[in-house]
Amino acid sequence: MTFNEGRIEYLHCEECGHNFFYPRDRCPRCHGNRLERRTSSGNGKIFSYTEFQGGIYAIVEMDEGFRLYANVRNKVKIGDRVRAVQGKGRPEFVREP
Amino acid sequence: MILGFGSVVQKTYPGTTFQLMSSAVDQALEMAQLTRDKIDGIIATFLPGTFDGNVALHFYTSQLAQYLGIRPRFLDYVDFGGASALAMLYRAEKAVASGDADNVILLVGGKASPVREKRVTADSVDRAFSGIRLTPFDEVFRVYDDMNPVTDYALVATRHSHLFGTTDEQRASIAVKQRFNAQGNPRAMYRDPLKVEDVLSSRMISTPLRLLEIVYPVDGFHVFVVGKSGGKSNMRPLSIKYFGEAHWPEMPPELPDIVSTPAVESARGARSLLEKVDCFQLYDSFTITVLLQIEDIGLAEKGKGGKFAQEVDFTYKGEIPINTGGGSLNVGQPAYMSGGVILEEGLIQLNGMGGPRQVKGVDTVLLNGIGGWNRAHSTTLVLGE
Numbered sequence: 001m002t003f004n005e006g007r008i009e010y011l012h013c014e015e016c017g018h019n020f021f022y023p024r025d026r027c028p029r030c031h032g033n034r035l036e037r038r039t040s041s042g043n044g045k046i047f048s049y050t051e052f053q054g055g056i057y058a059i060v061e062m063d064e065g066f067r068l069y070a071n072v073r074n075k076v077k078i079g080d081r082v083r084a085v086q087g088k089g090r091p092e093f094v095r096e097p
Numbered sequence: 098m099i100l101g102f103g104s105v106v107q108k109t110y111p112g113t114t115f116q117l118m119s120s121a122v123d124q125a126l127e128m129a130q131l132t133r134d135k136i137d138g139i140i141a142t143f144l145p146g147t148f149d150g151n152v153a154l155h156f157y158t159s160q161l162a163q164y165l166g167i168r169p170r171f172l173d174y175v176d177f178g179g180a181s182a183l184a185m186l187y188r189a190e191k192a193v194a195s196g197d198a199d200n201v202i203l204l205v206g207g208k209a210s211p212v213r214e215k216r217v218t219a220d221s222v223d224r225a226f227s228g229i230r231l232t233p234f235d236e237v238f239r240v241y242d243d244m245n246p247v248t249d250y251a252l253v254a255t256r257h258s259h260l261f262g263t264t265d266e267q268r269a270s271i272a273v274k275q276r277f278n279a280q281g282n283p284r285a286m287y288r289d290p291l292k293v294e295d296v297l298s299s300r301m302i303s304t305p306l307r308l309l310e311i312v313y314p315v316d317g318f319h320v321f322v323v324g325k326s327g328g329k330s331n332m333r334p335l336s337i338k339y340f341g342e343a344h345w346p347e348m349p350p351e352l353p354d355i356v357s358t359p360a361v362e363s364a365r366g367a368r369s370l371l372e373k374v375d376c377f378q379l380y381d382s383f384t385i386t387v388l389l390q391i392e393d394i395g396l397a398e399k400g401k402g403g404k405f406a407q408e409v410d411f412t413y414k415g416e417i418p419i420n421t422g423g424g425s426l427n428v429g430q431p432a433y434m435s436g437g438v439i440l441e442e443g444l445i446q447l448n449g450m451g452g453p454r455q456v457k458g459v460d461t462v463l464l465n466g467i468g469g470w471n472r473a474h475s476t477t478l479v480l481g482e
């Protein structure tokens with residue numbers, strides 16, 4: 001939701017329990033508007049990835065259940081565990097050993 | 098019915114985009130045996146930057162009419178990207194049937210060269226021009242480095258291989274078979290024979306997608322004329338046997354998975370017609386796009402599209418002909434939208450105008466268009482007499 005200090009914030013729907021990232025004023029699953037802003041643990045895994053022009057673009061599935069597009073600093077495979085770190089104006093991901 | 102069509106497609110068109118459009122209009126009207134004064138409807142489509150290098154055209158459809166010297170009583174605009182052309186045809190047929198217009202022209206195209214020269218694509222156009230928003234979420238989306246739509250389709254291809262074991266060779270065979278078809282199409286830009294090894298040794302652009310799996314953006318316009326039957330047009334009196342559209346506006350990470358397109362829904366009502374279809378024109382921005390539609394319209398089960406691509410002869414000589422003119426992978430992609438290319442080829446086949454690539458006895462064609470950087474739009478059309 002915002003990228004302050006590399007933290008990944010997301011929205012939790014208090015009506016249906018859905019967690020989502022791309023910020024809206026209504027829950028995309030139930031259209032409820034009782035939403036709570038939460039901070040992700042920053043831990044997730046690779047849902048898909050592509051390597052282009054020397055960088056990695058990926059969809060990361062966070063442990064809280066939502067997914068987002070992001071860049072990853074290491075070569076990865078689908079299912080690899082990753083962790084969010086502070087990038088320039090955005091969180092990026094590194095592969096967990 | 099469709100009374101006529103015309104196109105002008107060049108890598109780089111030397112004149113203005115209005116001239117390019119106008120010359121395609123002249124071709125289409127000649128085939129339709131109509132003059133401009135008989136046109137009272139226009140339907141157009143547009144992507145930022147891809148008309149003439151300007152981000153926007155103020156009152157776009159009005160400018161098109163202004164240049165063409167047409168005063169329409171029916172004016173419409175469809176912004177489904179690559180899926181637009183088929184939806185425009187459906188809307189034109191409805192406008193003519195209802196009496197809202199007598200003769201409607203569909204204008205699909207523009208110039209890709211000004212965007213291409215800035216080294217961005219239509220879906221990363223915000224990198225080259227200011228004042229363009231791609232999503233309501235750009236603040237947490239466009240801060241990342243990508244090369245959409247190539248990178249986004251690459252994510253789909255990676256995941257398709259992971260889930261179903263789809264191989265690079267299977268995707269490459271789509272490029273190879275379409276190139277075979279292109280050899281019978283004098284309008285194709287690429288006509289040299291191609292082997293799977295050639296595709297696999299072409300430059301890697303965004304893993305796993307290689308150069309020869311990706312369309313080349315060009316300048317061009319496709320124009321189609323829709324009006325009542327009974328006029329002077331010599332075209333076959335075709336009608337729409339089925340039309341479906343579906344829109345999945347979600348950010349792809351929020352979809353249950355990324356390996357399906359809204360063609361699953363737009364084509365659902367055409368399932369019972371598949372047996373009758375003599376050839377298919379499937380949107381081919383990338384090899385993976387064709388593979389996804391092979392599955393989503395029901396030619397193969399989900400996950401079996403790779404096997405289909407490799408094993409089924411889908412050339413114009415084969416049992417299930419697909420993209421019989423080589424598709425936009427070989428014709429080029431005018432203004433970053435292939436809808437005009439596939440619709441034109443469908444009409445060529447239905448009218449027996451295919452020359453060396455003509456499929457025998459074409460009475461029914463299924464076309465599927467996909468649009469939007471995130472594959473948000475799908476339109477499915479079945480045309481027959």
Ligand SMILES: [Zn+2]
Pocket residue numbers: 013014015016017018027028029030031032
């Ligand atoms: Zn909810």
